[in-house]
Amino acid sequence: MAEIAASPSPELPSTGCVRVRAAEPGVVEVELHRPERLNAMSVEMVDDLHALWAALAVRHDLRVVVLTGAGRGFCAGLDLRDYGEAGPAETVQARFALQERIAGLVTGMRDLPQVVIAAVHGAAAGGGLALALGADVRVAGPAARFAVSFVRIGLSGADIGVSWLLPRLVGASAAFELLLTGRAVDVAEAQRIGLVGSVSDDPRARALDIAREVLGNSPMGVRMTKQVMWSQLEVASLRAGLDLENRTQIMTTFTRDHTEAVEAFVRRRPPRFEDR
Template sequence: MRETGAALPSTDRVRVGYAGPETLLVELNRPDRLNAMSGELIDDLHAVWAALAGRTDIRAVVLTGAGRGFCAGLDLVDYDDAGLAATPQERFELQERIAALVTGMRALPQVVIAAVHGPAAGGGLALALGADVRVAGPRAVFAVSFVRIGLSGADIGVSWLLPRLVGASRAFELLLTGRTIGAEEAVRIGLAGSVVDDPRGTALEIAGEVLANSPMGVRMTKQVMWSQLEVGSMQAGIDLENRTQIMTSFTRDHGEAVTAFTERRTPRFEDR
């Protein structure tokens, strides 16, 4: 992982560096706590999202965790000992800060690929669900943990994201029981795309495949896919597709792709 310089914040808690051309590796780095979210880690990750928002030179982000965990959710020790939420107002503000990590990731122009090699629980599950693509390792474990600590199972966007990935019936069961899901089951129910021995390496390979496509086409695909999860009808979704398709058809990169196809060569995209 190569350094990115001052423009992209890298800290002891969230390490950031280039993992390849136009590809950034974001690694949660509290391995002794299974990368559970402290207040500082939450702030650090927000800073990374903010820095990425205007970066067209970075097109793919691989999100993972150091050590044996992806992210164990909110650090309950830090939550109590540091007085992160001493009043109802402070607790609500903390809740909004954590939830905004998921919506912030969704709003990024980059494709975000979660490489889940170990436990992803609670808020960590929300981060995985909020990514555009999920790759699981053999020891990956997904857990909707909220209901098991006396809270609602509906938290941090999980009750919106989960049924759209696995269906309402299965999402109800997972939210109400709080049971854990292994890697093989995660793939079977649609929570993850694949189980591989090296999820980080596979995530980087997927990033490379994404980068082979035109920048505008990829950005518009991400935007439309997320929007389609919210539109109220098939016709509204098709209308959105039609407008986006016509817009991208006028880019130089589309013309380059057509020319490259006829000339039997790899296209050279310029994001124009």
């Protein structure tokens, strides 16, 4: 296992809706914590997650985030009851601002320097599915179920980035069916269509196994890989993709960690990365 030097940093915000704990050196577990509501997203949870993303953005000592849920579910989507109690947004401007606030959780995950692994052990529906899709890696347990859900409450099935993310993960044909019907997908089908990468009886443990593998690579190499992979989903041609890769690859050759990784490989010893 590679080693990385870490400097002291302030604690991450942990709240009643979002519990944060250090899982292992370099790895933090983020638990959505409203088990009585299957971790449905309340106004407070959305705000707490935005605050957490902002705090994680400057934490270069933390390299992997494991996102999971408390109790039986991962996240049942937006808590319509809570948002109703908060008062209806009566103007187009107010409703649009609220929509952008919720959708910004997904772009916030994409922009994090950390690799985000979603450990899904129960229902991931609506906004919960969007969070899972916004992660870089998805691991599922035997009881995991995935559903778009928006169309079943009288809304468009295209919401919170799902209509962009889902076709890129499972293909347009499968995505159209799931978006239009809102039907649930069990873990076997989710793995078959490529919605999840791996299935485990203990998805949190499997997520930590993947995290350890990620930690075996250089910090900047991992960050650049995440950035380039997400950007590649948006570029329009092979040439544009190659241009992006070429510039990023040459940039990483100038890092000390690249030199250290090569030397460690030649000497057959674990590398010690410094993120320099």
